[in-house]
Amino acid sequence: MQTIISSEILTSLVPGESAIIVAIQTDDALRQRLLALGFRVGKRVELIRKASFSGPLQVRIGTTDILLRRNEAAKIAVEKS
Amino acid sequence: MKRVALLGMPNTGKSTLFNRMTGGAARVGNWPGITVELLSGKILFGGDMVELIDLPGIYDIHGFSEDEQVVRHFLHGNVPDLALIVLNATQIERQLSLLLQLKQYNLNMVVLLNMADEAKKFGITIDTKKMSAALGIPIFLLSAKYGNGYQEALQAVTKALRYNTPGMAEELRSQLEQEVHIESEMARVLQHAVQVPARLPDNLTTQLDHLMLHPWLGLPIFFGIMYLLFQGIFFFGQPLQIGVGDLFNWLREVAFAPLVASLPALLQGLLLDGIYNGVATVAAFAPIIVLFFLFMAIVEDTGYLSRAAFLMDALMARLGLDGRSFVMLLMGFGCNVPALMGTRVMRSRPLRLLSMLVIPFSLCSARLQVFVFIAAALFAPRAAALVVFSLYLFSFAAAILTALIFKRHFPNSEPFVLELPPYRFPTLRQMVLRGWHEVYHFIHRASKFIIIGVVFVWLLTHLPTSAVPAGPDTWAGHIGAWLKPLFEPIGITAELTIALIFGFVAKEIVIGSLAVIYGLSGQALSGALALQLDWVQAYSFMLFTLIYTPCLSTIATLRSESKNNGFMLLSLGWSLALAWVVSFVFYQGARALGY
Ligand SMILES: Nc1nc2c(ncn2[C@@H]2O[C@H](COP(=O)(O)OP(=O)(O)OP(=O)(O)O)[C@@H](O)[C@H]2O)c(=O)[nH]1
Ligand SMILES: [Mg+2]
Numbered sequence: 001m002q003t004i005i006s007s008e009i010l011t012s013l014v015p016g017e018s019a020i021i022v023a024i025q026t027d028d029a030l031r032q033r034l035l036a037l038g039f040r041v042g043k044r045v046e047l048i049r050k051a052s053f054s055g056p057l058q059v060r061i062g063t064t065d066i067l068l069r070r071n072e073a074a075k076i077a078v079e080k081s
Numbered sequence: 082m083k084r085v086a087l088l089g090m091p092n093t094g095k096s097t098l099f100n101r102m103t104g105g106a107a108r109v110g111n112w113p114g115i116t117v118e119l120l121s122g123k124i125l126f127g128g129d130m131v132e133l134i135d136l137p138g139i140y141d142i143h144g145f146s147e148d149e150q151v152v153r154h155f156l157h158g159n160v161p162d163l164a165l166i167v168l169n170a171t172q173i174e175r176q177l178s179l180l181l182q183l184k185q186y187n188l189n190m191v192v193l194l195n196m197a198d199e200a201k202k203f204g205i206t207i208d209t210k211k212m213s214a215a216l217g218i219p220i221f222l223l224s225a226k227y228g229n230g231y232q233e234a235l236q237a238v239t240k241a242l243r244y245n246t247p248g249m250a251e252e253l254r255s256q257l258e259q260e261v262h263i264e265s266e267m268a269r270v271l272q273h274a275v276q277v278p279a280r281l282p283d284n285l286t287t288q289l290d291h292l293m294l295h296p297w298l299g300l301p302i303f304f305g306i307m308y309l310l311f312q313g314i315f316f317f318g319q320p321l322q323i324g325v326g327d328l329f330n331w332l333r334e335v336a337f338a339p340l341v342a343s344l345p346a347l348l349q350g351l352l353l354d355g356i357y358n359g360v361a362t363v364a365a366f367a368p369i370i371v372l373f374f375l376f377m378a379i380v381e382d383t384g385y386l387s388r389a390a391f392l393m394d395a396l397m398a399r400l401g402l403d404g405r406s407f408v409m410l411l412m413g414f415g416c417n418v419p420a421l422m423g424t425r426v427m428r429s430r431p432l433r434l435l436s437m438l439v440i441p442f443s444l445c446s447a448r449l450q451v452f453v454f455i456a457a458a459l460f461a462p463r464a465a466a467l468v469v470f471s472l473y474l475f476s477f478a479a480a481i482l483t484a485l486i487f488k489r490h491f492p493n494s495e496p497f498v499l500e501l502p503p504y505r506f507p508t509l510r511q512m513v514l515r516g517w518h519e520v521y522h523f524i525h526r527a528s529k530f531i532i533i534g535v536v537f538v539w540l541l542t543h544l545p546t547s548a549v550p551a552g553p554d555t556w557a558g559h560i561g562a563w564l565k566p567l568f569e570p571i572g573i574t575a576e577l578t579i580a581l582i583f584g585f586v587a588k589e590i591v592i593g594s595l596a597v598i599y600g601l602s603g604q605a606l607s608g609a610l611a612l613q614l615d616w617v618q619a620y621s622f623m624l625f626t627l628i629y630t631p632c633l634s635t636i637a638t639l640r641s642e643s644k645n646n647g648f649m650l651l652s653l654g655w656s657l658a659l660a661w662v663v664s665f666v667f668y669q670g671a672r673a674l675g676y
Contacts, residue, residue, distance in 0.1 A: 029145070029428065030496045036090070036140035037500060038175035040264065052296045055395030056404070058501060062174050063203065063281060065501040067391050067404070072496045 008080065010045065010073040011057070018046035019078035026075045034076075038064050045078060082123075083242060084132045086155070088183065089167035090176050091138025091426075092502055094195040096120075097511075098167060098225035099135040102235075106518040107135050108419070110381035111505050112408065114138065114426035117148040119155060127239040134161070137425075142182045147425035147433075156186065163189050163242050170194035170222060171203050173275055174267075180216075181263045185254045189245045191237055192220040198227055199503070204278045212274035226508065286503040290388070299392045306385075308470060310376050314449075315466040318369035319457055325368060326603035329361035347546065351539055358602040359535030359593035363527050365603065366450045366589075367520055373446050374519040375512055377415050382507040386411060390499055400481060401488030403497040406436040410480055413443025415519075417635045421642055429495035437639060438487055438652055439480040441631045444473055447588035451626055454592050458607035459619040468620070472627055479628050479659060526589060534583050534590040538597045541579065551576065551598050571625060571664040572618040572672075581625065587632045617676050621668040629660035 007022050021043050024031055038061040039045070048058040048065065056067045087095040091113030099107050103122030108115055120135040136155060137148035166183060168176040173194065180192060194200075194207060200222075213220040219237050223230030256262045293302060337357055341349050380386070389411060390404030397407050405426065413420035420440050427433045444452075452472055456465040507515075541557040548554035553562065553575075560582070561575025568578050576598045584591040596602045599609045614622075630636065630653060640649040 026496075029143075030498070032141050032143050033496075033498055035260070036175070036178060037498065038172075048290075049294060049296075051294075051391055051395055052299075053395035055398075056391055056497060058294070058391065063171050063205070063277060064175060065503075067387070067394070067497070067499045067501055069394065069398070069403075069497045072498055 007077045010047070010059070010076040010078050011070050013047040013078070013080075015047055015049050017080070018044055019080045020044055021076060022079045023077040024075065025077065026072070030072065030075075037066050038062055039066075039076065045076075082130055082132050083126075083162040084134060084159070085126075085163045085165060085238070085242070086134045086161040087136055087167055088152070088164050089138060090140055090169065090179055091115075092500070093138065093167045093169045093176070094225045095138065095167045096135050098165075098193070098195065099133060100514070101225055101228070101231065103133055106514050108515075109507075109511060110378075110386070111384035111502050112381065112386045113500055113502075114148060114405075114423060115381075117151065117422050117425040119151060126242055129242075131242065139179070141179060142185075146428045151425075160186075160188065163191065163238065165238065166190050166192045167195050167225075168192065170196050170200040170207060171205055173205075173207060174271060174277060177267045177270060178263055180218075181257055181266055184216075184218075185257045187254065189241065190218055191234075191241045192216075192218050193225075193234055194220065194222045195225050197222045197224045197229055202284070203281055206276045208274045212270060215270045215274060226511075284503070289504055293385070293388050294391060299388075303389060303392055307473070310380070311470055311473060312466050314369065314373050314376065315453065315469055318372045319453055319465075321368035321372075322365050322453065323457075323604065326362065326365035329365060330603050330605075333357055333361070347543075350543065350550075351536070354600045355535055355539030355597050356532060358596040358600070359538070359590075360527060360532060362596040362602045362606065363450075363531055363589050363593045364524075366453075366592075367523060369450065369453060370446060370523050371516045371520055373449065374415065375516050378507055378512050378515040381412075382505055382511065384502045384504050387499060387501045391501070394497060398497075400484035401432075401435055401491060401493065402439070402484055403432065403495065404499065405497070406432070406439065409436060409440055410443045410477070413440045413445060415446055417441055417443055417445050417631045418638045421635065421638045424642070427495060429493040431491035432493040432495045434643060434648060435484060435487060435491035435493075437643060437648075438491075438655070439483050441635055441639070441652060441656060442476055442479040442483065442628060444476040444627060445588070445631060447632065448627060451584075451588055451591045452623055454607070455610065455619050455623055458610045459614065459616050468623075472623060475624060475627060475663075479663070483655065483659070523589075526587065530586060531589055531593055534586060535593045535597050538579065538583055538590075538594040542598050550600065557598070567661075570669070571661065572621045572668040573625065573664075574613070574618070576613075577622050581622075581629070584626060585630055585633070587634070588626070591626065617668060617671045620671075621664045624667055625660045625664040627660075628656055628663055630656050 013019060021039060021041050024034055024039060043061055046060045048060055050057050054070060056069050057073050059066050087099055089095055096107040096109045096116050099105060103124050105122045107120050116135060116137045122133050124131055124133055136152050139149045139152050166180055168180060207222060209220045209222050219241060221230060221234040221237055223234045293299060338353060341352050386408045390408050393407040394404035397403050409420045409423050412423055417440055420443065421437055424433045424436045452469050456468040460468050542551040542555050544556055552558055557579045561578050564578050579598060580591045580594040583594045596606050599606055601609050636649060636653060639652050640646060
């Protein structure tokens, strides 16, 4: 087994911090959508901001900004470098 | 006739390109999922008439939301002679995946990398020659909005229509079905042809978002913007509406009255007090409509809608909805019909239905006309604008209450993932096109069922001929008397009841009907209303008008989009009941407080 000790989930980043995506653990439909939006293993993702009242996150991958709920973000494992 | 289809991810500029190519007026907006239906237009290509088809955007070829189904259906039903694949050049790194998936279909294609202007600004360079060689497809960089590179692309399209691009070997195609192959293929194509700076320059969008999406200021700014927009519409639009109304009155006296003077009295009445007064009163709202949709076009094109989704998603989640439902509520301010259709981007049926249940409460531009007129007639100018704004708040409140009550019956766990496009601003051409398009629609409606509506109202209020016009002995009077037990407790008079019945068909008819019932138009009608109603009655009437039902087209759309009669009846029954209860509580409450 590989060491996944250092991996965290996307929601644990703080605004301005970035990390590398190591796994996307969602159902197929959401996974397809995330792939199309640029979420791929090995890509760098930056957390831009979090909405108040536990609202969605704004993240940036390459040149695309994406909003996603914390629920969904929790299914994306990242590794801080 | 040859068919050319526009394919690509949402918000890449397909409809903008469609408009440029056909001179058409497809709706454009900086929001993924503006187009949810097929739209076709005809153009001349090298001497041949060709059908161009604008399609909804798709993220991948596996998607199953309603708008994506439209595309799958189209591709399976009839393969186009040429597919124009529109990709956003600034996001080529990820959008390439769709192109590779589409390659499996062995379509004859030309790739158009749109938004060349933004790519340049972001410092992204794309070597289309290298890329084209790596993919074996013609590729062009252009800006559909500003026109750079458009002519070259057009020539390539003409050529591609004549000579098919050779198909791919079967094994290559089946390989592309696998995600890993697509990934390595993407890397291969991008490697030499595309250069993206490691960090985007800190641009206007980033700076604006600091403010617009600020944790504490974001929501107040949102409501502030809304408030200013509606104040603006009222402030600039209402005097224009009065001016145009006066103009129509003047025309009546100098031109139309003399024209029909020789006709029998009854026919004269029908033509002048019926059709002319009714239609003129409605038509006087054209300037407000133009103004409203100009503002709407600007808001839609800036990309602020996605920001609103970000700000409101937390609240919407608690209502069983999501940020996109809120954006559809905002779009409903223009017209409920496209907003209902816009819910096609949602995959979960319960979420879609719940959204469709709340959208009809969105205060559309037709209802705005009624409120502008009544508020201006019964309230002081300063208060009138506030009254209209308060109705927008009621509109939200009705939607929120509905969602709270019904969310248990429409449970869903649809993920909320949305792209946030950069801020953009519409060109003058885009704004004029939109404004013109909406006025055309408005006049189209006015000339059709508004005329029919006012004729009916005139007949009801003038027959039998023995009765005093609009009096208790006319047919309208009988209907009013019959419905009195229902409407008296909410302060709505017999005249207003008749207007409400016709308002069921379309809200534009409400003011037109009142013009016919009172035999007055424009300012004279305002005066008559002010004499007969007090502000409590007027506000109760406006609340009822806001909530009771949008219009027949909305009801028909509810039915066609939900494919379920029961759902349509639920929506209708609930809004009627809610309207009555809200008006009742308001009217009796205000009276009890001594107003
Ligand atoms: N800067 C820039 N903006 C563009 C260009 N082409 C389109 N836009 C803008 O991009 C946004 C989306 O344009 P649409 O034509 O509605 O995109 P679409 O592909 O039809 O979108 P959907 O119908 O939602 O799939 C609008 O704000 C356009 O004004 C371009 O070449 N440059
Ligand atoms: Mg479109």
